[in-house]
Amino acid sequence: MALQPPQAVEHPVHIVNPALDDYVLAHCTPADDILRDLAEETRKALPEHTVMQISHDEGTFLTMLTQLTGAQLAVEVGTFTGYSSICIARGLAKDGQLIACDVSEEWTSIARRYWDRAGVADRIDLRIAPAADTLRALPTEETIDFAFIDADKTGYPVYYEELVSRLRPGGIIALDNVLREGRVIDPACQDDADAAIRAVNDTVTADPRVTSVMLPIRDGVTLARKRVSS
Numbered sequence: 001m002a003l004q005p006p007q008a009v010e011h012p013v014h015i016v017n018p019a020l021d022d023y024v025l026a027h028c029t030p031a032d033d034i035l036r037d038l039a040e041e042t043r044k045a046l047p048e049h050t051v052m053q054i055s056h057d058e059g060t061f062l063t064m065l066t067q068l069t070g071a072q073l074a075v076e077v078g079t080f081t082g083y084s085s086i087c088i089a090r091g092l093a094k095d096g097q098l099i100a101c102d103v104s105e106e107w108t109s110i111a112r113r114y115w116d117r118a119g120v121a122d123r124i125d126l127r128i129a130p131a132a133d134t135l136r137a138l139p140t141e142e143t144i145d146f147a148f149i150d151a152d153k154t155g156y157p158v159y160y161e162e163l164v165s166r167l168r169p170g171g172i173i174a175l176d177n178v179l180r181e182g183r184v185i186d187p188a189c190q191d192d193a194d195a196a197i198r199a200v201n202d203t204v205t206a207d208p209r210v211t212s213v214m215l216p217i218r219d220g221v222t223l224a225r226k227r228v229s230s
Protein backbone atom coordinates (compact mmCIF):
# COMPACT_ATOMS: atom_id res chain seq x y z
CA MET A 1 0.00 0.00 0.00
CA ALA A 2 1.36 3.46 -0.91
CA LEU A 3 2.32 5.64 2.02
CA GLN A 4 -0.01 8.60 2.51
CA PRO A 5 1.55 12.06 2.96
CA PRO A 6 1.38 13.25 6.60
CA GLN A 7 -1.90 15.00 7.34
CA ALA A 8 -2.14 18.40 9.00
CA VAL A 9 -3.38 18.11 12.58
CA GLU A 10 -5.80 20.53 14.21
CA HIS A 11 -4.74 21.93 17.58
CA PRO A 12 -5.36 21.33 20.30
CA VAL A 13 -5.99 17.63 19.78
CA HIS A 14 -8.15 16.36 22.61
CA ILE A 15 -6.69 12.98 23.43
CA VAL A 16 -9.76 12.27 25.47
CA ASN A 17 -13.15 13.77 24.68
CA PRO A 18 -13.42 16.90 26.93
CA ALA A 19 -16.69 15.63 28.40
CA LEU A 20 -14.92 12.42 29.35
CA ASP A 21 -12.07 14.45 30.86
CA ASP A 22 -14.69 16.13 33.08
CA TYR A 23 -16.08 12.71 33.95
CA VAL A 24 -12.58 11.46 34.84
CA LEU A 25 -12.06 14.47 37.12
CA ALA A 26 -15.46 13.93 38.75
CA HIS A 27 -14.47 10.34 39.56
CA CYS A 28 -11.17 11.15 41.20
CA THR A 29 -10.86 11.64 44.97
CA PRO A 30 -11.75 15.34 45.28
CA ALA A 31 -9.21 18.06 45.99
CA ASP A 32 -9.15 19.34 49.56
CA ASP A 33 -9.65 23.02 50.44
CA ILE A 34 -5.93 23.77 50.21
CA LEU A 35 -5.55 22.53 46.64
CA ARG A 36 -8.89 24.09 45.65
CA ASP A 37 -7.81 27.46 47.09
CA LEU A 38 -4.43 27.21 45.35
CA ALA A 39 -6.07 26.52 41.99
CA GLU A 40 -8.46 29.44 42.56
CA GLU A 41 -5.72 31.87 43.61
CA THR A 42 -3.56 30.87 40.62
CA ARG A 43 -6.52 31.40 38.30
CA LYS A 44 -7.17 34.88 39.71
CA ALA A 45 -3.57 36.07 40.14
CA LEU A 46 -2.05 34.58 36.99
CA PRO A 47 -4.90 34.08 34.50
CA GLU A 48 -2.62 33.95 31.46
CA HIS A 49 -0.43 31.27 33.08
CA THR A 50 -3.07 29.10 34.75
CA VAL A 51 -2.87 26.60 31.91
CA MET A 52 0.55 25.59 33.27
CA GLN A 53 -0.95 24.13 36.45
CA ILE A 54 -1.52 20.40 36.43
CA SER A 55 -5.08 19.12 36.74
CA HIS A 56 -6.30 17.52 39.95
CA ASP A 57 -6.51 14.00 38.50
CA GLU A 58 -2.87 14.28 37.43
CA GLY A 59 -1.97 15.55 40.89
CA THR A 60 -3.68 12.59 42.51
CA PHE A 61 -1.79 10.32 40.13
CA LEU A 62 1.50 11.93 41.26
CA THR A 63 0.64 11.35 44.93
CA MET A 64 -0.06 7.68 44.16
CA LEU A 65 3.17 7.24 42.20
CA THR A 66 5.15 8.80 45.03
CA GLN A 67 3.46 6.47 47.50
CA LEU A 68 3.86 3.40 45.26
CA THR A 69 7.59 4.00 44.85
CA GLY A 70 7.93 4.51 48.63
CA ALA A 71 9.79 7.68 47.73
CA GLN A 72 12.23 9.12 50.26
CA LEU A 73 13.87 11.42 47.74
CA ALA A 74 11.88 13.06 44.96
CA VAL A 75 12.79 15.78 42.47
CA GLU A 76 10.42 18.11 40.66
CA VAL A 77 11.47 20.20 37.66
CA GLY A 78 8.94 23.02 37.28
CA THR A 79 7.14 24.10 40.46
CA PHE A 80 5.13 27.20 39.42
CA THR A 81 2.60 27.95 42.22
CA GLY A 82 3.01 24.57 43.88
CA TYR A 83 0.17 22.24 42.92
CA SER A 84 2.29 19.26 41.83
CA SER A 85 4.82 19.81 44.62
CA ILE A 86 2.09 19.52 47.27
CA CYS A 87 0.78 16.35 45.60
CA ILE A 88 4.26 14.80 45.54
CA ALA A 89 5.20 15.93 49.05
CA ARG A 90 2.02 14.39 50.42
CA GLY A 91 3.01 11.01 49.00
CA LEU A 92 6.54 10.94 50.40
CA ALA A 93 7.58 8.35 52.95
CA LYS A 94 8.33 9.46 56.51
CA ASP A 95 11.21 11.97 56.58
CA GLY A 96 11.11 12.13 52.79
CA GLN A 97 12.33 15.14 50.85
CA LEU A 98 11.33 16.85 47.62
CA ILE A 99 13.86 18.98 45.75
CA ALA A 100 11.78 21.49 43.79
CA CYS A 101 13.43 23.30 40.86
CA ASP A 102 12.20 26.57 39.37
CA VAL A 103 13.52 29.93 38.17
CA SER A 104 10.66 32.12 39.40
CA GLU A 105 10.79 33.67 42.88
CA GLU A 106 7.43 35.33 42.17
CA TRP A 107 5.46 32.20 41.27
CA THR A 108 7.08 30.01 43.91
CA SER A 109 6.30 32.59 46.60
CA ILE A 110 2.68 31.50 46.17
CA ALA A 111 3.82 27.86 46.42
CA ARG A 112 5.64 28.57 49.70
CA ARG A 113 2.46 29.92 51.31
CA TYR A 114 0.53 26.82 50.33
CA TRP A 115 3.33 24.48 51.45
CA ASP A 116 3.00 26.08 54.89
CA ARG A 117 -0.77 25.65 54.86
CA ALA A 118 -0.47 22.03 53.72
CA GLY A 119 2.10 21.28 56.42
CA VAL A 120 4.71 20.11 53.88
CA ALA A 121 7.12 23.08 53.89
CA ASP A 122 9.71 21.16 55.91
CA ARG A 123 9.79 18.42 53.24
CA ILE A 124 10.45 20.72 50.29
CA ASP A 125 13.82 22.15 49.35
CA LEU A 126 13.21 24.84 46.72
CA ARG A 127 16.17 25.59 44.46
CA ILE A 128 15.81 28.78 42.44
CA ALA A 129 18.14 28.39 39.45
CA PRO A 130 18.05 26.96 35.94
CA ALA A 131 17.08 23.35 36.58
CA ALA A 132 19.93 21.98 34.46
CA ASP A 133 22.39 23.59 36.89
CA THR A 134 20.51 22.31 39.96
CA LEU A 135 20.35 18.75 38.61
CA ARG A 136 24.00 18.67 37.54
CA ALA A 137 25.00 19.74 41.05
CA LEU A 138 23.15 16.81 42.70
CA PRO A 139 25.19 13.81 43.92
CA THR A 140 25.77 11.32 41.11
CA GLU A 141 24.73 8.23 43.09
CA GLU A 142 21.48 6.44 42.16
CA THR A 143 19.41 7.83 45.03
CA ILE A 144 16.35 9.47 43.49
CA ASP A 145 13.15 7.46 43.94
CA PHE A 146 10.73 9.61 41.98
CA ALA A 147 10.99 12.59 39.63
CA PHE A 148 8.50 14.76 37.80
CA ILE A 149 9.50 16.87 34.77
CA ASP A 150 7.15 19.76 33.95
CA ALA A 151 9.22 22.82 32.96
CA ASP A 152 10.55 24.45 29.77
CA LYS A 153 10.17 21.87 27.02
CA THR A 154 13.56 22.50 25.39
CA GLY A 155 15.19 21.44 28.64
CA TYR A 156 13.52 17.99 28.79
CA PRO A 157 16.35 16.02 27.11
CA VAL A 158 18.89 17.36 29.62
CA TYR A 159 16.52 16.96 32.61
CA TYR A 160 15.78 13.37 31.64
CA GLU A 161 19.43 12.47 31.24
CA GLU A 162 20.53 14.10 34.51
CA LEU A 163 17.66 12.43 36.38
CA VAL A 164 17.79 8.94 34.90
CA SER A 165 21.46 8.53 35.76
CA ARG A 166 20.64 9.42 39.40
CA LEU A 167 17.46 7.32 39.60
CA ARG A 168 17.61 4.24 41.79
CA PRO A 169 16.71 0.91 40.16
CA GLY A 170 12.93 0.65 40.37
CA GLY A 171 12.58 4.44 40.61
CA ILE A 172 10.25 6.32 38.26
CA ILE A 173 10.47 9.52 36.20
CA ALA A 174 7.17 11.05 35.05
CA LEU A 175 7.39 13.47 32.10
CA ASP A 176 4.45 15.80 31.50
CA ASN A 177 3.13 17.23 28.19
CA VAL A 178 4.73 14.57 26.03
CA LEU A 179 2.00 14.91 23.38
CA ARG A 180 2.00 18.73 23.15
CA GLU A 181 -1.69 18.84 22.27
CA GLY A 182 -1.00 16.65 19.25
CA ARG A 183 1.93 18.68 17.89
CA VAL A 184 4.20 15.63 18.22
CA ILE A 185 2.43 13.97 15.29
CA ASP A 186 2.09 17.10 13.15
CA PRO A 187 5.04 17.49 10.75
CA ALA A 188 4.17 21.20 10.40
CA CYS A 189 5.11 21.73 14.06
CA GLN A 190 8.86 22.16 14.12
CA ASP A 191 9.68 24.72 16.80
CA ASP A 192 12.42 24.04 19.35
CA ALA A 193 9.96 22.82 21.99
CA ASP A 194 8.31 20.38 19.55
CA ALA A 195 11.72 19.07 18.48
CA ALA A 196 12.88 18.66 22.09
CA ILE A 197 9.77 16.72 23.11
CA ARG A 198 9.98 14.44 20.06
CA ALA A 199 13.66 13.87 20.84
CA VAL A 200 13.08 13.01 24.49
CA ASN A 201 10.14 10.76 23.60
CA ASP A 202 12.38 8.81 21.21
CA THR A 203 15.24 8.74 23.71
CA VAL A 204 13.07 7.32 26.50
CA THR A 205 11.57 4.66 24.23
CA ALA A 206 15.03 3.50 23.08
CA ASP A 207 16.73 3.81 26.48
CA PRO A 208 17.80 0.32 27.65
CA ARG A 209 18.05 1.59 31.24
CA VAL A 210 14.27 1.97 31.57
CA THR A 211 10.94 0.45 30.71
CA SER A 212 8.46 3.11 29.69
CA VAL A 213 4.85 3.73 28.89
CA MET A 214 3.12 6.84 27.51
CA LEU A 215 -0.27 7.46 29.08
CA PRO A 216 -3.09 9.59 27.63
CA ILE A 217 -3.57 11.57 30.84
CA ARG A 218 -4.39 15.19 29.92
CA ASP A 219 -1.52 16.32 27.61
CA GLY A 220 0.25 12.96 27.89
CA VAL A 221 2.41 11.62 30.70
CA THR A 222 5.30 9.21 30.15
CA LEU A 223 6.43 6.96 32.98
CA ALA A 224 10.00 5.67 32.76
CA ARG A 225 10.97 3.08 35.38
CA LYS A 226 14.64 2.25 35.83
CA ARG A 227 15.30 -1.44 35.30
CA VAL A 228 16.32 -3.58 38.22
CA SER A 229 19.17 -5.85 37.12
CA SER A 230 18.63 -9.50 38.05
Ligand SMILES: C[S@@+](CC[C@H](N)C(=O)[O-])C[C@H]1O[C@@H](n2cnc3c(N)ncnc32)[C@H](O)[C@@H]1O
Binds near residue numbers: 077080082084102150
Ligand atom coordinates in the same frame (compact mmCIF):
# COMPACT_ATOMS: atom_id res chain seq x y z
C1 LIG B 1 4.26 24.12 33.55
S1 LIG B 1 4.90 25.10 34.87
C2 LIG B 1 4.96 23.94 36.20
C3 LIG B 1 3.60 23.65 36.77
C4 LIG B 1 3.63 22.92 38.09
N1 LIG B 1 4.17 21.58 37.94
C5 LIG B 1 2.25 22.86 38.73
O1 LIG B 1 1.78 21.79 39.08
O2 LIG B 1 1.63 23.92 38.89
C6 LIG B 1 6.59 25.28 34.38
C7 LIG B 1 7.51 25.93 35.40
O3 LIG B 1 8.86 25.73 34.93
C8 LIG B 1 9.62 26.84 35.31
N2 LIG B 1 10.81 26.91 34.46
C9 LIG B 1 10.90 27.36 33.19
N3 LIG B 1 12.15 27.26 32.75
C10 LIG B 1 12.89 26.73 33.76
C11 LIG B 1 14.26 26.37 33.91
N4 LIG B 1 15.13 26.54 32.94
N5 LIG B 1 14.65 25.85 35.09
C12 LIG B 1 13.75 25.65 36.11
N6 LIG B 1 12.45 25.96 36.00
C13 LIG B 1 12.02 26.49 34.85
C14 LIG B 1 8.67 28.03 35.17
O4 LIG B 1 9.12 29.11 35.97
C15 LIG B 1 7.34 27.43 35.60
O5 LIG B 1 7.08 27.72 36.96
